[in-house]
Amino acid sequence: MxxxxxxxxxxxxxxxxxxxxxxxxxxxxxxxxxxxxxxxxxxxxxxxxxxxxxxxxxxxxxxxxxxxxxxxxxxxxxxxxxxxxxxxxxxxxxxxxxxxxxEGLKITIIEGWNIEDIAEYLEEKGICQPENFLEAANGSAGRAEEFDFLEDKPERNNLEGYLFPDTYWIKQMASPEEVIRTLLGNFGKKLTAEMREEIRSQDKTIFEIITMASLIEKEVATDEDRKIVSGIFWKRLKNHYPLQSCATVAYALGVDKWRYSVNDTQIESPYNTYKYIGLPAGPISNPGLSAIKAAIYPQESDYNYFLSKPDGETVFSRTLREHNLAIQKYLK
CATH class of the missing domain: 3.30.1490.480 (Endolytic murein transglycosylase)
Structure with a gap:
């Protein structure tokens, strides 16, 4: 070699x-x-x-x-x-x-969950105790300085509606405060400057929009149906008619039912939109982006009533007679 x-x-x-x-x-x-x-x-x-x-x-x-x-x-x-x-x-x-x-644990907050649902889920994931999370979510003092979208939220209300549903990576031992700040931070990013300007141009508040969106989120599932339902609800408010949202009765009762009795709809609660005209006292769930957009950009129609069939399909009606016939056909 x-x-x-x-x-x-x-x-x-x-x-x-x-x-x-x-x-x-x-x-x-x-x-x-x-x-x-x-x-x-x-x-x-x-x-x-x-x-x-x-x-x-x-x-x-x-x-x-x-x-x-x-x-x-x-x-x-x-x-x-x-x-x-x-x-x-x-x-x-x-x-x-x-x-x-x-660096963290993957969690997914589902659209339409309320604060208690989130608290129970975080306990299941081993992140924090539900009572600690609920206590932190009830404390809103000073948060508007960091999260300006909370400025028009009444102090008496907790953070229901603002804990944005999404998938997150959370530290294994994250405190309730850290989780809440993460969810609020995402809410602030999703509510764009264009959306905020549109809310102002309608002479509405973010709190009103999120409250409406929380109802829409619980009532119907598809983007198109949400826009139509939003139009119906805003029309009812404009005409001083009760919203009559079953989702608000469920929130007031603390239990979901397929159908609600007349007695159910008379429950004494500021969230009961059968008993009181206007929006409920605050959001009843944490809505996703689709429901929020539907609340901001409603679709006008000649519909005045709607119901959800057992298979989830939404049936819209123009008159009370049509609506009652739909109830007899699909919900009896």
Whole structure:
């Protein structure tokens, strides 16, 4: 073997070793600012490598995948939210995802849940005790300084309606206050400047809109139906007719029923829109974006009544006679 050939082999080995070290162990950037990287449940190695590359956190999808494979961790990649620094090497990022060093717990707040529903859910997820969450949600003093959309909310009301339904990553031992601030912060982002301006132009308050949206959220399910129901409800308020929302009776009673008796509709409560004309005393649920938009942008129609069939379909009527016939047909 010639000396030149041996030197060439050594040079290639040194080059490859340096190249692999560069790919596996040197960070992409010296930056210290953390970036959140989310691994969704069911994501495989290829998808994770592609996402890391797209976010500019690794140099090469191939070498990241090779490292994970050589480490035997391709089946151990764990879903979760990770705090990743650009100063971390590909191997450090891989090790973190394999070990499951997540930054939080994934929770999903469902549209239409009320505060008590959220409190029970957070207990199930092991985040906080329901009574502690409810106590924190009842305290509104000073919050409007940080969250300006709360400025027109009456002080007597808790945060019902403003705890925005969405999927979040929450710290394992997050305090009730931290959870609430996260949900309120998201609400503020979702209620855009354009939407706020439209509310002002209608001479309405955010509190009124969210209260209306909370009814719409509980009454009907589709975007189109919500717009029509919104138009019906605002029309009733304009004409000084009672809203007669069964969802408000359910909230006042504290129990959901398929049908409500006459006695049910006479329950003494400021939330009972059968007994009292006008909006209820406050939101009855935490509405999603679709219901909020429906409350802001109602659809005018010649309908005055509606009901939901057992299969969830909404039946609209123009006259009370039509509505009563629909009740006999679908709800008897």
């Amino acid at each position: 010639s000396k030149n050939f041996l030197a060439a082999v050594i040079a290639i080995i040194v080059f490859l070793a340096g190249w692999l070290y560069y790919q596996f162990y040197l960070p992409l950037s010296p930056g210290e600012a953390p970036e959140i990287f989310v691994v969704e449940k069911g994501s495989g190695l290829s998808k994770i490598a592609s996402q890391l590359k797209e976010q500019g956190l690794i140099r090469s999808r191939l070498f990241f995948s090779i490292y994970v494979f050589l480490r035997g961790g391709q089946s151990d990649l764990k879903a979760g939210e990770y705090s990743v620094f650009a100063s971390m090497s590909a191997s450090e990022i891989a090790d973190k995802i394999i070990s499951g060093e997540t």
